[in-house]
Amino acid sequence: QQQVRQSPQSLTVWEGETAILNCSYEDSTFDYFPWYHQFPGESPALLIAIRPVSNKKEDGRFTIFFNKREKKFSLHIADSQPGDSATYFCAASEGNNNNAPRFGAGTKLSVKP
Amino acid sequence: EAAVTQSPRSKVAVTGGKVTLSCHQTNNHDYMYWYRQDTGHGLRLIHYSYVADSTEKGDIPDGYKASRPSQENFSLILELASLSQTAVYFCASSDRLGGRYQNTLYFGAGTRLSVL
Numbered sequence: 125q126q127q128v129r130q131s132p133q134s135l136t137v138w139e140g141e142t143a144i145l146n147c148s149y150e151d152s153t154f155d156y157f158p159w160y161h162q163f164p165g166e167s168p169a170l171l172i173a174i175r176p177v178s179n180k181k182e183d184g185r186f187t188i189f190f191n192k193r194e195k196k197f198s199l200h201i202a203d204s205q206p207g208d209s210a211t212y213f214c215a216a217s218e219g220n221n222n223n224a225p226r227f228g229a230g231t232k233l234s235v236k237p
Numbered sequence: 238e239a240a241v242t243q244s245p246r247s248k249v250a251v252t253g254g255k256v257t258l259s260c261h262q263t264n265n266h267d268y269m270y271w272y273r274q275d276t277g278h279g280l281r282l283i284h285y286s287y288v289a290d291s292t293e294k295g296d297i298p299d300g301y302k303a304s305r306p307s308q309e310n311f312s313l314i315l316e317l318a319s320l321s322q323t324a325v326y327f328c329a330s331s332d333r334l335g336g337r338y339q340n341t342l343y344f345g346a347g348t349r350l351s352v353l
Contacts, residue, residue: 160342168344170341173341213280222293224282224293227272227282229277229279230280
């Protein structure tokens with residue numbers, strides 16, 4: 125079962141545009157929502173994360189928007205750069221249980237100069 | 238920064254053979270995980286562990302066994318490798334849940350497994 129759904133599967137934007145990646149989840153017990161990025165030939169690494177106590181988290185050009193009622197969250201990459209080209213994974217986990225994070229299927233982002 | 242080392246980095250196995258993938262972490266993390274990565278499926282959870290000598294099934298455990306003999310080591314075992322198990326396998330570790338770095342996963346470099 126896919127506990128975390130991610131879209132689109134691939135996305136192409138021009139340099140300087142804002143890229144928007146979307147995720148949704150089913151389990152209401154999830155309370156930590158990170159985004160990881162993976163460059164070709166490398167392993168995933170944490171980019172930014174949010175807890176549902178807030179509906180927005182910013183880190184430079186990267187912003188997570190969180191909608192608890194709709195169980196959706198998105199990653200916005202402002203002023204996209206060619207160096208942002210990578211695969212992005214959203215994830216969800218539950219902090220008060222001995223459980224493991226579940227990942228979305230990934231979005232392959234290409235930023236054209 | 239967390240150090241997670243996987244071995245081997247790549248392996249070619251024959252159908253029906255036994256394969257063991259190893260993972261070692263040096264950061265005193267309680268939690269360790271095995272994920273497989275396939276195009277279009279992202280990272281799917283196979284097994285994980287939150288304490289030595291105990292493992293938990295993830296979402297796709299069929300055909301895989303896991304072993305956590307110590308806090309530092311976590312192995313994934315394919316007793317009878319099949320073509321469908323061709324994938325990239327990632328081991329990861331994280332600190333105790335609820336802490337400041339709640340569930341930040343630190344990944345190893347991955348093992349590319351080809352079953353022929």
